[in-house]
């Protein structure tokens with residue numbers, strides 16, 4: 418297993434649209450393992466392949482407190498979303514130290530493939546619903562801060578660019 422480098426906003430590669438995984442094979446299972454290790458080490462509760470510069474539709478999530486409930490979503494799609502919406506304060510491993518409020522559907526149903534290539538559906542609410550939507554956005558090339566006002570977004574960009582320049 419290997420820990421992968423996480424791209425930092427506003428790296429333009431974060432805007433790449435990920436392709437569907439054609440076959441869930443050993444290469445994809447290795448990617449899942451590497452992504453999980455990277456997420457746990459960061460530490461974070463979710464990671465999309467886009468964030469490690471792999472532009473295929475793979476997401477790993479673990480929202481458990483015990484950090485041993487890995488959930489894998491390959492080619493995930495939202496097949497239903499509630500009309501009811503909810504605001505959560507989100508953060509992102511690609512946008513270090515920035516947290517802000519985003520409104521999204523409160524509940525979603527997601528369809529995806531697991532590590533064996535089997536299709537499953539899952540109803541998600543609360544943090545899991547937020548996390549799934551946040552990670553699927555990454556696969557589409559969207560980062561959560563892009564829901565914020567242009568003013569806030571510019572402030573975040575210059576803060577992160579400054580941080581990048583002073584890193585030694």
Ligand code: NI
Pocket residue numbers: 508509510511551552555
């Ligand atoms: Ni993120």
